[in-house]
Amino acid sequence: MNFQIPIGPQHPALKEPISLRMTVDGEVITDVDIRLGYNHRGLEKLAEDKTWLQNIYLTERICGICSHSHSSCFVQGAEKLMELTPPRRGLYIRYLVSELERVHSHLLWLGVAGHEAGFDSFFMYTWRDREVVMDLLEMISGNRVHYAMNTLGGVRRDIDGIQKAKILEGVAVLRKRSEYYFYIGASEPSFVARIAGVGMLSKEKAVSLCAVGPVARASGVARDVRKEDPYAVYNELDFELCTADTCDVLGRVVVRVKELLESYKLIEQMVKGLPDGEIVVKAPRKAKPGEVVSRYEAPRGENIHYIKANGSDKPERLKVRAPTLGNYPATIEMLRKGFIADIPLIFAAIDPCICCAERTVTLVKAGSGEESVVRMSDLRRRAIARHNNAPVKRNAVWPL
Amino acid sequence: MAVVRTVLYLVVYPGLLFLFVYSTFCEWFDRKVYARFQNRMGPTHTGRFGLLQPIADFFKLMAKEDVVPEAADKRLFTVLPIIGLAVVSTAGLLLPVWNFDLANPGWTSFSGDIIVVLYLLSLPTLILFLAAWSSTNLFSTIGGARVLTMLFGYEVPLFLAVLSPAILADSWRLAEIAAFYQAKPLLLLTNILGFLIALVAVQAKLERTPFDIPHAETEIVGGTFTEYSGKKLALFRLTFDIEMVVASGLLAAVFLGGFPGGAVVGFIHFVVKTLFVIFLLSLLRALTSRIRIDQVVSFAWKYLAPLAVLQLLATILLKGLIA
Numbered sequence: 001m002n003f004q005i006p007i008g009p010q011h012p013a014l015k016e017p018i019s020l021r022m023t024v025d026g027e028v029i030t031d032v033d034i035r036l037g038y039n040h041r042g043l044e045k046l047a048e049d050k051t052w053l054q055n056i057y058l059t060e061r062i063c064g065i066c067s068h069s070h071s072s073c074f075v076q077g078a079e080k081l082m083e084l085t086p087p088r089r090g091l092y093i094r095y096l097v098s099e100l101e102r103v104h105s106h107l108l109w110l111g112v113a114g115h116e117a118g119f120d121s122f123f124m125y126t127w128r129d130r131e132v133v134m135d136l137l138e139m140i141s142g143n144r145v146h147y148a149m150n151t152l153g154g155v156r157r158d159i160d161g162i163q164k165a166k167i168l169e170g171v172a173v174l175r176k177r178s179e180y181y182f183y184i185g186a187s188e189p190s191f192v193a194r195i196a197g198v199g200m201l202s203k204e205k206a207v208s209l210c211a212v213g214p215v216a217r218a219s220g221v222a223r224d225v226r227k228e229d230p231y232a233v234y235n236e237l238d239f240e241l242c243t244a245d246t247c248d249v250l251g252r253v254v255v256r257v258k259e260l261l262e263s264y265k266l267i268e269q270m271v272k273g274l275p276d277g278e279i280v281v282k283a284p285r286k287a288k289p290g291e292v293v294s295r296y297e298a299p300r301g302e303n304i305h306y307i308k309a310n311g312s313d314k315p316e317r318l319k320v321r322a323p324t325l326g327n328y329p330a331t332i333e334m335l336r337k338g339f340i341a342d343i344p345l346i347f348a349a350i351d352p353c354i355c356c357a358e359r360t361v362t363l364v365k366a367g368s369g370e371e372s373v374v375r376m377s378d379l380r381r382r383a384i385a386r387h388n389n390a391p392v393k394r395n396a397v398w399p400l
Numbered sequence: 401m402a403v404v405r406t407v408l409y410l411v412v413y414p415g416l417l418f419l420f421v422y423s424t425f426c427e428w429f430d431r432k433v434y435a436r437f438q439n440r441m442g443p444t445h446t447g448r449f450g451l452l453q454p455i456a457d458f459f460k461l462m463a464k465e466d467v468v469p470e471a472a473d474k475r476l477f478t479v480l481p482i483i484g485l486a487v488v489s490t491a492g493l494l495l496p497v498w499n500f501d502l503a504n505p506g507w508t509s510f511s512g513d514i515i516v517v518l519y520l521l522s523l524p525t526l527i528l529f530l531a532a533w534s535s536t537n538l539f540s541t542i543g544g545a546r547v548l549t550m551l552f553g554y555e556v557p558l559f560l561a562v563l564s565p566a567i568l569a570d571s572w573r574l575a576e577i578a579a580f581y582q583a584k585p586l587l588l589l590t591n592i593l594g595f596l597i598a599l600v601a602v603q604a605k606l607e608r609t610p611f612d613i614p615h616a617e618t619e620i621v622g623g624t625f626t627e628y629s630g631k632k633l634a635l636f637r638l639t640f641d642i643e644m645v646v647a648s649g650l651l652a653a654v655f656l657g658g659f660p661g662g663a664v665v666g667f668i669h670f671v672v673k674t675l676f677v678i679f680l681l682s683l684l685r686a687l688t689s690r691i692r693i694d695q696v697v698s699f700a701w702k703y704l705a706p707l708a709v710l711q712l713l714a715t716i717l718l719k720g721l722i723a
Contacts, residue, residue, distance in 0.1 A: 005538055013618035027542075027693065116618045118609055118690025124438035190610050190688040193695055340542065341692045344618040 002030070005340070009038045013116060013344035016354035020347065024340055032335045034328055039358040047318040052078050052152060052287060055315065059305070060146050062320060063356045065108065068101045069298035070305075070320065070356075071150045076231060077294030077307040078152055078315075081287040090154030090279040091232045096167075096270045097140060097149050099263045103174065104133045105299035106256045106263075109351045110181060113253060116344040117194045122184060129177045136170045139163055154280030164271050175264045182257045186250070195249040199334040199346035202247055211330040212323050213301020214259065215350050217243045218251035225297040237269050249349045286313045298323055300351045322356035410493075419492050423641035424454035429675060430644070430682050437686035454641070458634050466630030473534040480534070481628075481635035484527040488642045491520035495649045496575040497659045497670045505573065512572045517650055518559060521605065524643055525551050528614070528624050531636075535627035543623030546614040546693050550604060553700030554611075558601035560708035561594040564715040565654050574650075578658020588657055590718055594711040595655040597704055599677070602647045603684055604696065606640060610688035611696060648677035 002025050009017035017038035023031040043062060047055050055078075060071040072094060079086060086094075107130040114122030134144050140159055141147035149155045159167075185191065201211065206219035216223045220243055226234045227241045242258035244251035287309040294305045301323030308317040327350040334346050363372050363379075374382075409415055428443060428451055435442030443450025468474055494513050505511065525547060532544025566572060568587065569580035581588050604611040615623030625633060652673035653659070659666040659673070691699070 003538070005542070012621055114689065118612060118616060118618070119688070120609070121438045121686045122689070124440060128439055188689070190691050193691055194689055339692060339694070341613070341616065341619050341690075 007343055007347075013347070014354070016352075018352070018354045020335075020343065022335070022340070022343065027339050027341070029335055029338050029340065029343070032332045034332060036328075036354075036358060037360065037362040039355050040361040041355070041358055042360070044318055044320065044359065047315060049314065051285075051313045052082075052283075052315065055318070056150055056152070057146075057148065059318075059320070060148065060150075062322065063353050064145055065105050065353060066101060066298045066300060066303075066356075067146050068098050068149065069296055069303050070322075072098055073294050073296035073298075073303050073305045074307070074318070075150045075152060076296065077292045077305050078287065079283075080292045080294070081290055081307065081309045082152065082284055083288070084153045084281060084283055086154040087278045087281060088233070088275045089158075089277045090281075092270050092274050093140075093155045093157075093159060093279060094150060095233050096159075096267060096274075097137070097147055097155075099266045099270070100133055100137050100140070100167075101147075102263050102299045103260055103267075104130055104137065105351075106260050107133065107174075107178075109256060109299075109348075110185070110253070112348055112351075113195075113249075113345070114191075116348045117191060119188075119191050122181075122188075122191070125177075126181060129174060132170050132174055136167055139166060151280060152283035154278070156280070158279050159274075164274070167271050168268065171264045171267050175261065178257060178260045178264070182254075182261075185253045185257060192250065194342075195253060195345060196246070198249045198342045199338060199349055200247050201330055201334050203245075205333055206247075206330060209329040209333060210326055211301075212326040213298070213351075214252050214255045215301065215327050215330060217241070218255045219247045220245040223302075225295045225302050229295055231296065233270070237266055239266050239269075249345055252349045286311060287315075300324060300353060301326060322353060324350065324353045325357040327352075328357075414493060414495075414497065416489055419489055419642050419645065420638065423638065423645045424458065425451070426645050426648075426674065426678055427454040427641045430678055430685075433679055433682040434686055437683070458638060461634035461637070462631050464630040466632060467627075469535055469537065469627050471536045472627065473536075476530065476534040477627075478632070480527050480531045481632045481639065484524050484531075484639040485635050485642070487520050487523045487527070488639055488646055491517050491646045492642060492649070494520075494574065495646065495670075496578055496653055497649070497666055502575055502579055509575050510573060514562070514566055514572055514574050514577065514650075514654070517574070517646070518562060521643065521647060521650070522551075522555065524639060525605065531628070532614075532624040537626045539620040539622065539626045540624055542620050543614045543626070547607075547624060549693055550607075550611065550613060550696055553697040554601040554604035554704070557597050557700060557704035557708040558605065560705070560712055561597040561601065562650070562654055564594050564708075564712045565591045567712070568715045568719055570719075574653050575658075578653050578660070581657045582660045585657060587718075588655065590714065591655050591711070593707060593714075595651065597708050597711065598651055598655065599680055599684070600704060601700075602651065603681055604700075605647065606644055606681070608681065609685045610691045612690055613693050613696065616690055644678065644681070645674060648674040648681070651677050 005022050005024055007020040007022060008014045009019045019035040021033040022029050043058060047058055050058055056071050056075060059074040060067045062070040107126050111123040111126035137147060138144050141149050141157060149157060201219050203220045206216050206221050222241050222243050224241045239262045242255050242262060244254045289309055289311040291308040296303045303323055304321040306319040307315050310316040331350055338346060363374060411417060432442040443453035446453040446456045468477055493508050494517050496509060529544045529547045532540040566577050569577040571577050607614055615625055625636060628636060656673045659669040
């Protein structure tokens with residue numbers, strides 16, 4: 001029995017709109033079609049209307065989970081264009097926040113993976129412990145989601161001795177908990193039965209489909225921008241690149257938990273070795289003409305911002321490649337030959353941040369499948385025409 | 401007078417009203433235990449300790465809009481929740497807690513009632529399948545297929561496990577089985593394996609984690625219940641609650657020595673033992689993640705069924721030894 005099941009654009013397993021059209025034979029998936037474009041962002045166009053400083057806060061709002069990743073990536077590029085060298089204390093604080101963000105993102109993902117596998121106890125525990133790192137971030141920046149730490153030439157807030165002590169305390173708690181989750185994730189029989197051997201992605205495929213982040217690393221590809229193209233402070237710090245060679249969802253869980261432990265190491269090193277001095281230098285209003293590609297290892301993988309400057313106080317072009325977009329081709333490969341029951345797990349295993357990868361909306365005619373891109377004003381005109389011509393709906397009485 | 405007594409028996413105690421109150425209490429207990437295992441509070445606000453939360457949920461659902469899909473078989477779709485509730489409530493009447501007399505078998509306690517209870521507990525599964533199929537939703541259809549696939553996994557081990565104590569007691573009547581083990585409590589120890597098997601099978605029958613596959617939210621939305629809303633969904637949820645009470649009552653009657661001591665003490669035995677079984681079910685639910693449908697079937701036939709046969713063999717040998 002061959003039929004198509006629509007996963008999304010509205011589905012309990014997906015927190016954001018995307019459409020996965022699965023052709024299934026019984027419980028086995030035979031073909032997958034991923035359709036994007038349910039969310040209009042328009043942020044790349046918007047970035048061209050904003051000044052360099054305003055754009056930091058715009059890019060921060062690309063994602064609600066890795067907000068610091070996008071703003072850091074943008075700031076790195078802008079600083080290169082402006083030929084600014086931020087003070088080392090500022091850089092340390094910037095990447096300290098970025099490692100704390102990685103911890104919060106990975107803990108969140110662990111919970112989501114547990115929930116998708118129907119392991120709600122795991123979900124509740126990881127999210128409870130995530131509050132520890134959320135509180136640390138709130139203590140440092142004053143915010144839980146959009147930290148607004150970055151500015152051109154450094155960071156906006158300093159950290160003092162009491163905060164340092166609290167960070168070390170929180171990290172000690174989290175390390176203990178993460179070791180426990182490592183044990184659970186890799187040994188609880190019903191959970192392992194669900195994730196071992198599921199969503200296979202061979203090393204060759206991972207390379208040829210350009211998988212990024214933990215997905216690539218779980219397939220044995222040692223790819224991490226922090227190691228292969230160390231930016232800012234990462235060449236001064238000691239940490240390991242975590243990989244797994246099981247190529248399945250279990251490997252992705254293991255890689256992420258190992259990265260948690262590495263992040264704790266990094267955080268401790270950065271807090272203990274925090275240099276003295278200023279946290280920010282004064283930035284010019286305009287950038288010199290030129291272009292730059294900024295790479296940053298976000299929790300989900302390699303984040304790329306391409307920035308082009310024309311000498312004014314605004315960027316001429318900003319192109320954002322969120323890591324989720326890089327993982328879509330690999331996802332199709334992973335889903336093929338899987339079970340329906342594994343769809344949410346496999347899809348969640350790339351840690352999708354769907355709206356970060358969305359740019360514009362494409363209109364698709366339901367009948368013919370014809371696609372078109374229209375202007376907002378045109379869409380409005382069409383809606384008014386449709387409204388005027390539409391027949392009165394029968395029985396459309398809504399109870400109060 | 402007899403008519404009034406029968407009506408009271410059916411409607412008040414141990415009929416619908418009592419089953420409703422007690423099953424909502426059991427749902428509260430299950431939710432609370434599950435929440436505490438997960439480091440949460442569980443229901444707290446409705447009534448003292450949130451005791452009234454399941455009842456509030458029930459009435460809220462009763463008041464919600466009730467949508468029947470255009471393409472669904474409307475009569476079947478509507479009547480199935482009611483049949484489901486009637487079936488499990490009937491099974492509830494047969495438990496040897498109320499109104500039974502060892503010497504005089506009546507219409508609620510007769511030779512073979514253990515088979516009838518097992519049969520009545522199997523029917524809701526078929527009703528779920530029909531409900532899923534008649535709602536014609538894609539997710540429901542997959543859910544319905546999963547319901548039936550799972551049935552083939554856990555039903556045989558459940559029957560083997562529940563019937564082996566009956567073989568040892570040499571009776572097909574729940575009250576007599578319970579009385580047999582009350583007289584020789586040590587023999588209960590020989591059925592521990594069967595109890596564990598039956599516990600897992602009941603967990604599967606109640607479609608709770610790790611067997612909540614037919615309505616796995618993250619995979620197939622609402623599964624069997626995708627199209628159900630309002631009153632019908634409320635009745636289905638109540639059906640599951642009552643099924644949980646009846647199934648744990650059955651396990652308590654067969655494996656935990658029944659409910660001795662007449663109406664009041666027996667009732668206390670009933671409450672304590674069913675809550676104990678429900679506690680174990682909640683523990684299982686908190687400790688595991690959902691497994692896949694093929695894993696359920698292979699688990700049931702590779703481990704549960706052979707173990708159940710082992711239990712049966714042990715029982716038969718033991719019976720020979722005693723004789």
